[in-house]
Amino acid sequence: MGLVYIDGVVKHGGKSARVRFLVDSGATYTVLTKSVWEFLGLEPKGEMEFVLADGTVIHRQISEALLELPGFGERHTPVVLGESEDENLLGIVTLEIFGLILDPFKRELRPIRAIMKRTQR
Numbered sequence: 075m076g077l078v079y080i081d082g083v084v085k086h087g088g089k090s091a092r093v094r095f096l097v098d099s100g101a102t103y104t105v106l107t108k109s110v111w112e113f114l115g116l117e118p119k120g121e122m123e124f125v126l127a128d129g130t131v132i133h134r135q136i137s138e139a140l141l142e143l144p145g146f147g148e149r150h151t152p153v154v155l156g157e158s159e160d161e162n163l164l165g166i167v168t169l170e171i172f173g174l175i176l177d178p179f180k181r182e183l184r185p186i187r188a189i190m191k192r193t194q195r
Contacts, residue, residue, distance in 0.1 A: 078181045080164060085140040085148070086114040095164035097183065099176045103136070105154040105163040114139065118155060134160075146172050146183070 078097040083090050084106060091110050106116070118135035125131055135155040142148035151168040154160075169175060175186045 078176060078183075080143065080183060082144070082164070083142040083148075084110060084114060084153075085142065086116055089114050093162050095162045097169075097176050098163045099166055099169070099178075101163045101165035102167055103152055103154045103165045104141070104168040105134075105156045105160055105165070106139070107156050107160055107162050108158050110162065111137065111139075111153070111155045116153070116155060122154070124154075141168065143172060143174075143183075146174060 080095050080097055082093050082095055084093050085091075091113055093106070093110055095104070103122075106114075116137040116139060119137050121133055121135050123131060123133055134157070137153055137155055138150055139153050140148055141151050141153075149168075149171045151171050156162075169183070170186075173186055173188065174183045176182075177184050
């Protein structure tokens with residue numbers, strides 16, 4: 075299938091950083107590398123446990139940031155405060171917040187077709 079990357083701008087506290095994200099539809103949360111979140115001054119709001127593909131369990135701090143994806147606007151999203159060995163990832167929670175899905179055949183993001191049920195009257 076190949077890897078899909080998208081450029082975005084992460085904002086916090088009057089600062090912004092251009093970031094190249096690997097779109098990872100298997101990742102739950104968006105991850106920022108340590109250099110990015112430290113530059114922005116993000117503060118931890120909690121900690122979560124994560125299981126890597128090989129079964130390794132790791133712990134990371136989490137926070138929130140404003141993310142701009144060109145052509146799709148900007149939204150607040152939870153972010154994992156990555157360590158030096160982590161990569162910038164765009165996870166499924168952020169994609170859902172933007173109303174986007176990864177099209178694996180065209181290797182691009184596109185709007186989801188949202189479904190909503192109405193009550194019978």
